[in-house]
């Protein structure tokens with residue numbers, strides 16, 4: 001089941017023509033970074049009426065208030081109003097931050113997201129989460145709001161690096177792990193190099209939207225989507241800003257899925273053979289870089305600060321088995337540490 005505002009198509013012209021048929025906008029701007037300007041803009045710009053271009057510098061380290069100010073400033077200088085439209089052309093950083101800027105500019109103007117990375121196509125394309133990082137905390141400031149339209153066009157993936165593609169694949173794997181064992185088998189029957197991205201985009205968006213539809217504001221089942229993310233986010237955060245050790249989101253989530261898979265065997269009944277199956281595929285796909293001892297303490301602190309926690313208990317999504325997750329499982333910092341030890345010793349084998 002694909003949400004009404006999401007169109008999965010490589011025919012951008014048709015999708016946009018249909019959209020503009022019943023919409024009148026005073027002004028239109030396209031938000032890009034230097035990479036989507038180079039690789040993606042030419043596919044889009046001829047299909048649009050006259051428009052402004054707003055360009056920001058790529059990267060998670062720029063998903064912050066300073067960049068928002070630049071975007072709001074550009075919109076203000078070009079005299080955009082509530083009847084204007086912002087088109088976010090890029091990965092999850094552009095989609096989350098451009099959407100947040102649009103949703104808050106003069107209390108809200110329309111925006112379209114055109115995700116151009118696998119990660120943003122299979123994950124950020126659905127669910128209406130918008131926001132930015134703040135004081136080193138990921139997605140700390142934000143709102144829920146759906147874009148007027150999301151166009152998911154797999155043609156954009158042609159220029160994406162293998163590393164970015166692999167990062168997005170982690171969310172595809174996650175969607176199978178929490179909801180669809182049969183699809184896990186489909187995915188793991190092939191290695192990363194021979195995957196059918198078009199098929200996976202459809203599957204992932206279907207899984208995510210099925211979950212989000214019943215719990216848009218993450219009161220319960222939507223937390224399933226956080227599998228791998230409690231520890232994964234913490235691991236991602238402690239590597240932010242480290243040039244050589246930098247981890248992409250999906251790479252950190254792959255580590256988080258192994259750690260939370262390990263905790264699942266202790267607390268949620270996940271069979272150890274299924275954990276080994278997961279570990280084997282994730283190890284093959286991502287390799288396993290050890291987490292340095294110097295980072296343990298901050299990871300634990302960050303897990304305790306996770307947005308999903310209640311009353312200082314780390315609230316984690318675990319797996320009962322491959323294809324079935326369980327939400328709201330309290331875990332201790334000791335269990336997080338054990339899981340990191342488990343993960344670290346895997347690279348010795």
Ligand SMILES: NC(=O)c1ccc[n+]([C@@H]2O[C@H](COP(=O)([O-])OP(=O)(O)OC[C@H]3O[C@@H](n4cnc5c(N)ncnc54)[C@H](O)[C@@H]3O)[C@@H](O)[C@H]2O)c1
Nearest residue numbers: 035039058091092093116117119120123124129156159160
């Ligand atoms: N809103 C949500 O529900 C949601 C879900 C998952 C992730 N996110 C957020 O998404 C962000 C990560 O997204 P991401 O992985 O797309 O990262 P990203 O936006 O930083 O993009 C990764 C890199 O790829 C480049 N790029 C983008 N499209 C390209 C293309 N077609 N060809 C060549 N290069 C291209 C970008 O310029 C950037 O350098 C995180 O901030 C995360 O919090 C949001």
Ligand SMILES: [Zn+2]
Nearest residue numbers: 123171249253
């Ligand atoms: Zn994620």
